[in-house]
Amino acid sequence: MILFDVDGVFLSEERCFDASALSIWELLYAPHFLAAEKDRHTTQPGEEQIRFIRETVFDHDRVLDWMKSKGINSNWDMVFLGFSAQLLQLLKTLVPRHKEKVERFLLEPITEESLRSLAGWGEAEITSFRPSFAAFPQLFKGKQAISKHELLTYFNELASEWFSIPVTQFSRNSSLWELGYSVYQEWYLGAELYRQTEGRDARESGKKGFLYQEIPLAQPEKIRKLLTGLREQGITIGIGTGRSFLETKVPFEQLDLFPLFAENHIATATDVIAAEEAYPEFAPLGKPEPYTYVKAYLGREAEISACLREALPLADGKQILIVGDSVADFLAARKMGCDFAATLTGLTGQAARAKFEELGADFILEDVTCLEKIFANGSV
Template sequence: MAAKNLIVFDLDGVITGEDAYWDTAGLVSHELLYSPLYWHIDTRVAEYQPVTTAEESRQVSRAILPEAVIVRLKSRSVNSNWDTCYAGFCMYLIYLLSHLPDVTPLLPLRPSEPNWIANFRFHIDLLPKIPVLDERVFTALNDPVFEGYNGLALLERFNAYASKVLHTPIKDVFARYSPSWWFCERLFQEWYLGDKLYIEESGHVPVQTGKPGCIHFEQPLLPIPQLKETLEKLGQQGYTFGVATGRPREEALLPLERYGLLNYFDMQHVTTHAEVAQAEAISSKKGRSDSLVKPHPYQFLLAAHPGYLPDEDVQNQQPFIVVGDTPSDVNGGHAAGAIVVAVKTGARTAQALTLLEQSEPDFLIENVTKLPTLLETMDSLATIQKLQFTEREKAERLLRWWFANHMNLTTERVTLTPKAVSLNSFNGFYRTQGEEYFFKTHVEEQGILEEYYHAELLREAGYNIVRPIRTLHEQGQQMVIYPVVRWPVMFDLMRGVETSETGEVNRINAEMLIDAERRECKRLLAIYATTQQMSSAMEQAHAPIHQLFWHRLVGERYRQFYEGKNVPIPHKQETISFEKLLTYRWTINGMALPYTLGELVDRAKITLDPVHAGITIIGHGDAHFGNVFLEEKRDYLYFDPAFAGRHSLLLDVIKPLFHNVFATWMYFPYEIDRDMQI
């Protein structure tokens, strides 16, 4: 089971910088090219002297393996720094081989073996001049043989590319975990760790000594105080931190320890290359050769669910958040069922940023310090309500995460059902442990009044009500869970009658709905008669129904929807400000009203003030047709009693009356404008 509120961080490009790794990749190619122990393309240099400072490392490395080439490889899911280094090795080796008049003496290619390397060096020395090393080395990636291939599949395409440029079949030479890949990996570790750490880790002395270790040149991506402050804020918000990185374990933990950040992370949720390699080895013994590196979801799933095995079903597990900087992080995180936040700090070129955006992370932020504020926005039903219309899949991922965090509810699937009438709510279905349930929430961002779910009160009064099986009430976070109701909704039935062609079927449907309405009106009158009583001003003031009227009129809802807005004038390319609209008197059906719209609003604030004593009844409060099922083609079945209680009879009927009569005008204005002549 994943930790509650778990965030799984990639390291490079998010918390740690990648420059030291990129320097290492270039230095490996430089050593291969110029060391007498390897290819030694320039025999004028008798002895190879490794660079010793951070400045020298950066200068020499970037000259051999430019940053633009590394970024391009990253954009094609070559994410492991070993793989990046190996891609540079492949391009340089094939480029040099292509300059030889005849490669036959070097076949089959065995570029990791000392005897083959010596033979290759001999043939390079026979060339009349040293091959020019420039951008032509990297034009290999433009070749059609690489088109459509990414990640480890791209590395394997170097066999096809070598066959093409060398005019001879090359098979099974270039691939991850091939002998030449392990050869490069060893050189990479020599450069990255330096002599001392390499000997401690491997028990071997580097072939070429004198390497200081690029790990000692490594710097955090952002100032350490900013990173600490960010993790402190997230910890205060209740989050647990994990890691999913392609680094070897010690190389992941050592920088975090040096920066004073390691103690923030839960070690059972830290996964590195070591765990991936172990899982791949186990799969290999079973006859499977699947790669489990990113963008495969394995590493993220293992970080989230310690003990996870490849291909294990985790549909009904705790959702979590992934923070990464590459398309592989985004794709792998989504494949793991996570909400993915991408940071721009790892996208060091405009092209890399474009590719990151095209991978469609759920959220994109400048850097990791923006995460605490973003998570506050994400952990909001109001955010989900807004996203349901434009980015439904993202909204569903957020809601699944919200259910887990606020209701301790793990779900296999969440499906939102956006409706035009849902201006301040959303609903849908979720599935858990093989059962399906319906949910609905009301979103009032300001949370002025608490919302109550008085289904039992309505049932006792005589209403045919769907009784919720679970509710949650927090400030600004209300949720009610129902059993799934399969009956049709009255709003949809009425809409069908209104928009269908006239005919016998439509006539029968209309008569059925009219009969049902008559029956329900009779039942409502009986309920009103038996439940009416006098209520005090204070009792009235606490009725939830006032959230629909007075509180919206005097609170943020009115200001948010109207103040400062411009209203389009029909059939004209003009608008009028709402403030100006308030100054006009209105004429409706030929009758001139004595008050301006602004004066009517002010009068309504007084008239609708809930602190008035009066006769009250027990009512649903929001029984418009969007909240009514038709059961057995005859009886109304109410649900979502968010505003139910004891309140004014007039308020109980006015919203359903207005909503049911004018719903089409409110929610489908363009259809009305198209079909109706006024």
């Protein structure tokens, strides 16, 4: 069996990262959120504006690279962390004049409504606030070894230290995380598909959806040839991705690739969210936790509890190859006892080679189609 990640392997992550940056930008600048500078928000940015926003929000991708190096593989988590960092720094500037209001804000769930309220009573300071996006890694000074789990709750610790009150609003299962998720989904799916999938209208009309602008990382014909050849060798082809099922199916159908995967062995963020809701004590379950790949391995019909109980490393782990572009994928593969093939088509490109060599990846591929040579030579 071969289990593939999607972003950075088959499809470029660029559009996902663009949507993440635009989501953080909207939460900061849109009039229905913090309204820091109302005229900076638009639902239909041109390519030049998208590039500017992403370069600004992620400091020319240095912040993205930092997050990825810590095992953050979900764009929803990236939005949550990126916006939370700026929100906390803004609240710090509000304390001198609004100490009690800041404390009340932090003691209640952070929602769309509470952000609008904050935009009202903190307007004078907010309009002069200038986000320090490049300073994001500095907020973790002295925490170089922080794990993904710790990272997703770290801002509770930082806020409690800064404001001298117990804060619990910054976590993976918070209303703030859910807010970032919904804004990202609007950008990525577009207003119409968002309404169809989420069962409610987008906050604004006009978002076209980056899902329909995906960029394949190799010629679709070559990918099709690779997958067809693997199937002919009796290899089961599955997917383990941080995308939702819909976000996986739509672009692969457009590229005429979806039928080549064993649908029973496709696991996505949709499965991860369902597992976290059913067993919150195990959350978070996204990569680098192996749940996504374990679910793909056992099959869609496997019960959540069975996936969580599966003994690791797998007894037949060496019969499974996991193909991904990130450290998170590598860590998940190793926990399962599986071989790992790293593709150099992710965020950092060729620069990732040294990291994967250091980690001891079993294979390092220029792109996913290089798997064809490996299997043809009988190396696996």
